[in-house]
Amino acid sequence: MSTPGETAGETVESAREMLPDNSFLIQYPHVSRVVRSLFLTAFVAFGIGAFMGVLQALHRTGIARIVESADYYTFLTLHGVLLAIVFTIFFLAGVFTWANTRSLDRPPVSKRFTWFWVVTMSAGTAMAGIAMLAGLLPSIDISADVLFTFYAPLQAHPIFYIGLAVFVIGTWLAGIDWFRQFLAWRREHPDERIPLQSFMVLTTMIMWFIATLGVAVEVVVFLIPWSLGIMPAPNPLLTRTLFWFFGHPIVYFWLMPAYLLWYTVLPKIAGGRLFSDPLARVVFVLFLLLSTPVGIHHQYLDPGIAEGFKFIAMTNTMFLLLPSLLTAFTVVASIEHGARQRGGTGYFGWLKALPWRDPAFTGMALAGLMFAAGGFSGMVNAGMNINYLVHNTLWVPGHFHLTVGTAVALSFMAGAYWLVPRITGRKLYSRPIGLFQVVLWFVGMVFMSAAMHRGGLAGIPRRTAEPQYPQVAFETVAGSVGSLRLQLAFGGVLLFVSALLFLMNVGLTAMNNKPARGLDSALPPALSGPEQSPTVLDNLKLWALIAVVLVILAYSLPLYSIVQGAGLYPAGQEASPAVIAPLLEVIA
Amino acid sequence: MSRLSPASLLIVGAFMVPLFIELPVVLSFVGVNLPMEVSLGMGVVAFAMVLVWSEVSEKPEAADA
Numbered sequence: 278m279s280t281p282g283e284t285a286g287e288t289v290e291s292a293r294e295m296l297p298d299n300s301f302l303i304q305y306p307h308v309s310r311v312v313r314s315l316f317l318t319a320f321v322a323f324g325i326g327a328f329m330g331v332l333q334a335l336h337r338t339g340i341a342r343i344v345e346s347a348d349y350y351t352f353l354t355l356h357g358v359l360l361a362i363v364f365t366i367f368f369l370a371g372v373f374t375w376a377n378t379r380s381l382d383r384p385p386v387s388k389r390f391t392w393f394w395v396v397t398m399s400a401g402t403a404m405a406g407i408a409m410l411a412g413l414l415p416s417i418d419i420s421a422d423v424l425f426t427f428y429a430p431l432q433a434h435p436i437f438y439i440g441l442a443v444f445v446i447g448t449w450l451a452g453i454d455w456f457r458q459f460l461a462w463r464r465e466h467p468d469e470r471i472p473l474q475s476f477m478v479l480t481t482m483i484m485w486f487i488a489t490l491g492v493a494v495e496v497v498v499f500l501i502p503w504s505l506g507i508m509p510a511p512n513p514l515l516t517r518t519l520f521w522f523f524g525h526p527i528v529y530f531w532l533m534p535a536y537l538l539w540y541t542v543l544p545k546i547a548g549g550r551l552f553s554d555p556l557a558r559v560v561f562v563l564f565l566l567l568s569t570p571v572g573i574h575h576q577y578l579d580p581g582i583a584e585g586f587k588f589i590a591m592t593n594t595m596f597l598l599l600p601s602l603l604t605a606f607t608v609v610a611s612i613e614h615g616a617r618q619r620g621g622t623g624y625f626g627w628l629k630a631l632p633w634r635d636p637a638f639t640g641m642a643l644a645g646l647m648f649a650a651g652g653f654s655g656m657v658n659a660g661m662n663i664n665y666l667v668h669n670t671l672w673v674p675g676h677f678h679l680t681v682g683t684a685v686a687l688s689f690m691a692g693a694y695w696l697v698p699r700i701t702g703r704k705l706y707s708r709p710i711g712l713f714q715v716v717l718w719f720v721g722m723v724f725m726s727a728a729m730h731r732g733g734l735a736g737i738p739r740r741t742a743e744p745q746y747p748q749v750a751f752e753t754v755a756g757s758v759g760s761l762r763l764q765l766a767f768g769g770v771l772l773f774v775s776a777l778l779f780l781m782n783v784g785l786t787a788m789n790n791k792p793a794r795g796l797d798s799a800l801p802p803a804l805s806g807p808e809q810s811p812t813v814l815d816n817l818k819l820w821a822l823i824a825v826v827l828v829i830l831a832y833s834l835p836l837y838s839i840v841q842g843a844g845l846y847p848a849g850q851e852a853s854p855a856v857i858a859p860l861l862e863v864i865a
Numbered sequence: 866m867s868r869l870s871p872a873s874l875l876i877v878g879a880f881m882v883p884l885f886i887e888l889p890v891v892l893s894f895v896g897v898n899l900p901m902e903v904s905l906g907m908g909v910v911a912f913a914m915v916l917v918w919s920e921v922s923e924k925p926e927a928a929d930a
C-alpha cells in the first residue's frame with residue numbers, strides 16, 4: 278500500500294530533509310543511534326529466546342524432542358535470561374533514552390558516557406551469554422544451567438556471574454546518565470514540574486537502584502567468590518532471599534516502561550489525550566514505594582522464614598494491585614476519550630472508532646487486555662494459602678507469560694512499530710503484517726497460557742523436560758491432559774511464528790528505502806495536567822527515602838533471622854554441579 | 866461488498882479464541898462436560914458463520930439505495 282503523494286525513487290537521505298523539524302531523528306540523530314543499537318541487541322536476544330521457547334513447548338509436551346532432555350536446563354536458562362533480562366532491559370533502556378531526551382528536550386550530558394554504559398551492558402550480556410551457550414558444548418568446561426533465578430546451591434561458571442554484575446553496573450550507569458540529563462534540565466528550569474515521561478524514567482530508576490542492591494550483594498559478595506572457589510557455599514536461603522529482593526521489583530522494571538508507553542504513547546495513537554497526569558504520577562510513586570518490600574511472596578514455601586514475615590509481604594503485595602487498577606482505569610479512559618474525538622459514540626460503540634488497523638494500537642490494547650487476565654492469576658499466586666496449590670506448577674509460567682511475556686513483550690513489539698520509524702526515518706515495512714503479527718501473538722498466548730494454567734491446576738510441574746510419570750495420572754477439570762499438551766504446543770508454535778514475523782517486519786523496516794512520514798514527536802497534553810497535581814509528588818528524594826524505610830522494615834528482621842538460623846556459610850553445603858575445581862587446578 | 870474488512874475479521878476472530886477455550890471450563894462448573902475439541906470446533910463454525918454473514922449481508926446504506 279502506498280500513501281498518496283509518495284514519489285518513486287525517493288531515498289531516505291533526501292527525505293530526511295523533509296521530516297518535520299521537531300521530529301526526534303532530526304533533533305537528536307546521535308540519541309537515535311544509541312536507541313537503535315540498544316534495540317538491535319534486544320531483538321537479537323528476543324529471536325534466540327523465542328526459538329528456545331518453541332523448543333521447550335514442543336519438548337515438554339512430547340510432540341517433538343529435537344534436543345536431549347539433559348540439555349533442557351541450558352535451553353531454559355537461555356530462554357529466561359535472554360527474554361526476561363536481556364530483551365526487556367535493552368529495549369526499555371532504548372525507550373527510556375528516547376523518552377527522557379524527548380520530554381526534557383535536551384540530549385544526555387556526554388556522548389562518551391552514554392556509549393560507555395551501552396558498551397558495559399553489552400559486554401556483561403556477552404559474558405553471561407557465552408557462559409550459558411557453552412553449556413551446549415560438552416568439550417568446553419563452562420556452563421551456567423542455573424535458570425534465570427540464579428541462587429545457591431545451583432552453581433554457574435564465574436563468567437556468568439561476573440557478566441551479570443557487569444550488566445547490572447551498566448544499568449546503574451544508564452540511570453546515572455538519565456539523572457544527569459535531568460539535573461542539567463533542572464538548572465535551566467528551576468521551577469517547572471518534571472515532564473511526565475522523565476518523571477516516569479526517574480522513579481523507575483530509583484526503584485531499580487534500590488532493588489538491585491539485593492542482587493548485587495548476592496552476586497558480588499556470595500556467588501562470585503564461591504564460584505571462584507575462594508569462599509565456601511553460601512546459605513541457600515540467604516541467596517534466595519537476596520535474589521527475590523530483586524526478583525520481584527524486576528517485574529516492575531519491565532512493566533513501568535510498558536506503562537510509560539500506555540500512558541504517553543497509546544493516547545496519542547488513539548487520537549486522544551492522557552486522562553490524568555496527576556494519577557499517572559501517583560501510580561509511579563506507588564510502584565517506587567511498594568515494588569521492593571514484597572519479594573518474600575516468592576518464598577511462601579521456603580522453610581526458615583516465619584509466617585508473619587510472609588504475611589507482611591502478602592499484605593504489601595495486595596496493596597500493589599492498586600496502582601495497576603488505577604492504570605487500567607486511566608488508560609481505558611484515555612483511549613475512550615480518543616475514540617470519542619474520532620467520532621465514536623454510545624456505551625460500547627466507541628470501541629469501533631479506535632484505530633484497530635494500527636498494529637501499534639492493537640498490540641498495546643491486546644497486551645493490556647491480557648494483563649488484566651495476568652492480574653487475576655497473579656492474585657492467586659499472591660495469596661499465601663492458595664499459592665500452595667499452584668507453587669512450582671505450570672500455572673506459574675502460565676501467569677508470567679501473560680504479564681512479562683505479553684503485557685510487556687507485546688507492548689514493546691507494538692511500541693517498536695511506532696518508535697522504530699521515528700529513530701530510523703524509515704517507513705514501517707508492512708502494517709498488515711504488523712497487525713497480523715500482534716493478533717497472532719495474542720491468539721498463540723491464549724492457547725499456551727490457558728493450557729499452562731489448567732495444567733498447573735492439574736498438578737503438572739514447571740521446569741521439567743519430561744513431565745510424564747507412569748505412576749501419576751494428572752486430572753484436569755475439563756478436557757484431558759493430552760488435549761492440554763496439544764494446546765500448549767500449538768500456542769507455542771503460533772507464538773514463535775509471530776516472533777519471526779515481528780523480527781522480519783522490523784528488520785525490513787530498518788532496511789526500507791521508503792521514508793517515514795509525519796513523524797512529529799510532540800505528545801498531546803493531558804486532560805488534567807500537571808498543574809493539578811500536588812508538587813510533593815515531584816519530591817523524588819522524599820519518595821526514595823520512604824521506599825528505603827519500607828524496605829528496611831520488610832527485610833531487616835527476616836534477613837537477621839536467616840543469618841541467625843543457619844549462618845552465612847553453613848557447613849557441609851556443596852555446590853551443584855561441581856565445575857570449578859577442575860578450572861582451579863588448571864590455573865594453579 | 867463485505868461487511869467486515871480483513872482487519873476487522875482478524876480482530877473479531879481473535880476475540881473468539883479465548884471465549885471458546887474457556888467455554889468447557891465454565892460449563893464444567895455447572896456439570897456439563899464439553900470436550901475441548903468440540904468447543905474449539907464450535908468456535909471454527911461460529912467464525913465461518915461470521916465470515917459468511919460478512920459476505921452476504923448488505924450494508925445498511927446499500928440496502929437504502
Ligand code: HEM
Pocket residue numbers: 326327328330331333334337353354356357360361364365424425426674678681682683686738739740741742768769770772773776
Ligand atoms: C515464542 C514465544 C514463547 C514460547 C513458545 C515460550 C515457552 C515457554 C515454556 C514452554 C516455558 C516453560 C518451560 C518449563 O517450565 O519447563 C517457558 C518458561 C519461561 N518463559 Fe517463555 N515462551 C515464550 C516467550 C516468552 C517471553 C516473551 C518471555 C519474557 C519476556 C518469556 C519468559 C519466560 C520465563 C522467564 C520462563 C521461566 C524460565 C524458568 O523456569 O527458569 N517467555 N516459556
Ligand SMILES: [Cu+2]
Pocket residue numbers: 524525528572574575
Ligand atoms: Cu513477585
